[in-house]
Amino acid sequence: MTEQPYPVEQPVHRAGAAVLVSGASFAGLATAYWMNRLGYRVTVVEVASGLRKGGTPVDIEGETIDMLTRMGMIDAVRAKALPPRGLEFKDAGDATVGTFDGYPDAAAAVDERYEIHRDDLLAILFASVEGAIEILFEQSIAQLEEMPDGVAVTFRDGSRADYALVFGCDGMRSNTRRLAFGPGEDFSYFMGGYFYIKVVPTTDLLPANLTQIFSVPGRTAMLNGYEDQTDIAFAFRADGEVDYGHRDRAQQRRMIHDHFDGLGWKVPAMLEHVDADDDFYFDKVNQIRMPAWSNGRVALVGDAGYCVSPVAGMGGSMAIIGAGRVADALQRHGVDHATAFREYHDKLRPFVEAVQEKAASDGMALLFPSSDAELAERDHQLREGTLAL
Numbered sequence: 001m002t003e004q005p006y007p008v009e010q011p012v013h014r015a016g017a018a019v020l021v022s023g024a025s026f027a028g029l030a031t032a033y034w035m036n037r038l039g040y041r042v043t044v045v046e047v048a049s050g051l052r053k054g055g056t057p058v059d060i061e062g063e064t065i066d067m068l069t070r071m072g073m074i075d076a077v078r079a080k081a082l083p084p085r086g087l088e089f090k091d092a093g094d095a096t097v098g099t100f101d102g103y104p105d106a107a108a109a110v111d112e113r114y115e116i117h118r119d120d121l122l123a124i125l126f127a128s129v130e131g132a133i134e135i136l137f138e139q140s141i142a143q144l145e146e147m148p149d150g151v152a153v154t155f156r157d158g159s160r161a162d163y164a165l166v167f168g169c170d171g172m173r174s175n176t177r178r179l180a181f182g183p184g185e186d187f188s189y190f191m192g193g194y195f196y197i198k199v200v201p202t203t204d205l206l207p208a209n210l211t212q213i214f215s216v217p218g219r220t221a222m223l224n225g226y227e228d229q230t231d232i233a234f235a236f237r238a239d240g241e242v243d244y245g246h247r248d249r250a251q252q253r254r255m256i257h258d259h260f261d262g263l264g265w266k267v268p269a270m271l272e273h274v275d276a277d278d279d280f281y282f283d284k285v286n287q288i289r290m291p292a293w294s295n296g297r298v299a300l301v302g303d304a305g306y307c308v309s310p311v312a313g314m315g316g317s318m319a320i321i322g323a324g325r326v327a328d329a330l331q332r333h334g335v336d337h338a339t340a341f342r343e344y345h346d347k348l349r350p351f352v353e354a355v356q357e358k359a360a361s362d363g364m365a366l367l368f369p370s371s372d373a374e375l376a377e378r379d380h381q382l383r384e385g386t387l388a389l
């Protein structure tokens, strides 16, 4: 029997082949985990000087639980799971307009749904790859050039290397997406608002294990209370995108003041925290909607390819699911990355679209009501007990 130059059954992956991941958050670390497990040599480049901390807790349910179980991380997640939180809707005088005690569903089996601080989940993911892969902070991709057998990458410090595959896991404003799909189109779907979140140590603004929301048409203030921290969040509606400096923290603070100064409830006390420092997250409420999530040997995972927005409350889960799904497809199709990437997209897309649609319609109306009518409808649903998050 003559030996074939290439076995019909190629190995799942070119053992030891190098892959590059851009971004070290949920999508990037989860993708790095799986690619390492598939036998690739993994390098992650992260533009920040360390893991980017902060943000509201991440919901872990459904397929995310399956993925974290397969990744051997579910026990670590359970150990850090937050207690169930009550949810109260407030008026300007702090009277309770309605409550919702299913956030997450306190009555459901605790095993079925968890909430975990964003930083805790990042730490768990980081620990799972630390030492097994290369992580380069303060580094990012400057140029991508597709070659017949790989991608030639030039980094911003001028260094160069070739990779079998490149994964763009660099968030809603993905650098990889811009390089691989062209600068002309950012695939943004603006949902009509802006979102601010700051995490501070425990405050006397509200008790632990409680979320409170105060809305007037077009503006929502939210507090999450935990035993060890308080999340202070603001969101405001805008008909069109506002031109502002993405790194101009003073301007972003001014935008919050412009929309919230003079409002009642606990807003004045919340605004004092806004003024304290530059350590906060501010961005447009936005989704990424693309016709495809890969181009050649470059594939996008998480917010880079299909950001569902903070309104969906599922960005972290989606990133972890996406990383597992792209790994499953590569496992099935081996070195045929084109088929693997197509399958990853085709199978995951219906789920992503359903989550995006729900967030853009019901989610926005519920969390950021834009008009008196939307606010009245939300309060009606609260009174009737028909509100669904």
Ligand SMILES: Cc1cc2nc3c(=O)[nH]c(=O)nc-3n(C[C@H](O)[C@H](O)[C@H](O)COP(=O)(O)OP(=O)(O)OC[C@H]3O[C@@H](n4cnc5c(N)ncnc54)[C@H](O)[C@@H]3O)c2cc1C
Pocket (backbone or CB within 6 Å): 022, 023, 024, 025, 026, 027, 028, 045, 046, 047, 048, 051, 052, 053, 054, 055, 056, 057, 139, 140, 141, 169, 170, 171, 172, 173, 174, 175, 176, 197, 281, 301, 302, 303, 304, 309, 310, 311, 313, 314, 315, 316, 319
């Ligand atoms: C600091 C922070 C706070 C957040 N807070 C919230 C929140 O409160 N609520 C919410 O719903 N969502 C929040 N998000 C978004 C949420 O984390 C994502 O929706 C979700 O986790 C999907 O993860 P991701 O890995 O796809 O994207 P992200 O979590 O956005 O991570 C992208 C990563 O890529 C890095 N990166 C960006 N550009 C480059 C580049 N050129 N080269 C290399 N690396 C790059 C970023 O520094 C970041 O680490 C936050 C994100 C960050 C970074």
